[in-house]
Amino acid sequence: MSEKINIKLKINGVFVTLEVLAHQNLLRALRDNYYWDVKCGCEVGECGTCTVLLDGQAVKSCTVLAAACDGHEIWTDKGLGLSTKLTARIQDAFVECGSVQCGFCTPGMVVAATDYLKNGGKPDRTAIREAISGNLCRCTGYVKIVDAIYKVAKDIEEGLL
Ligand code: FES
Ligand code: FES
Known part of the structure; x- marks a missing residue:
């Protein structure tokens, strides 16, 4: 039986204590605690x-x-979407x-896109493809995913966001 420990985190802006197994990854800890927008x-x-x-x-x-x-801070797709204009x-x-x-793939793609755009990502299709290169879409809808991120990058560039 693996040892259980308590960890304190700030998840989606809320301080929480989670009981996790010592060997458990963050994904499992989140999903075991109902953060089901984080996909496995x-x-x-x-x-x-x-x-x-x-x-x-x-x-x-x-x-x-x-x-x-x-002691660290986590944001998931759902929390970001509810709390930040950019992710919404x-x-x-x-x-x-x-x-x-x-x-x-969408929650992971949205978080990756948030990371790209909040760090000054430009409306540049090559750079956007690079930014989501660690995220696979099994439906292979990459063109439209890049279109969406490009569109938001363009809005930012034009001062609309
Ligand atoms: S579930 Fe984490 S990278 Fe695939
Ligand atoms: S929409 Fe990307 S995996 Fe299905």
Whole structure:
């Protein structure tokens, strides 16, 4: 039986204490605590659907030990969408551009796009493709995903956001 430990985190702006297994990854810890917008795909760092912001940086939560996040801040796609204009705009753009097929990759894509745009990402299709290169879409809808991120980058460039 694996040891259980308590960790304190700030998740989506709220301070919480989670009981996690010592060996558990952050993805499992989040999903075990009802953060179901964080999707579980490969669980080996390949697909990116589990991407969250950890202290403001996009990380694949399956590659991070939950215990190592004690005292740190996490934002998920849902929390970002409810709390930040940028992510809400990205989510809207995904809908407007038809970027969601089955939707399994979408939360991770939105978090990766948030990371790109909040760090000054430009409306540059090559750079956008690079920014989401760690996120796989099994429906292969990449063109429309890039279109959505491009659209928001353009809005930012034109001072509309
Ligand atoms: S579930 Fe984490 S990268 Fe695939
Ligand atoms: S929309 Fe289905 S995996 Fe991307």
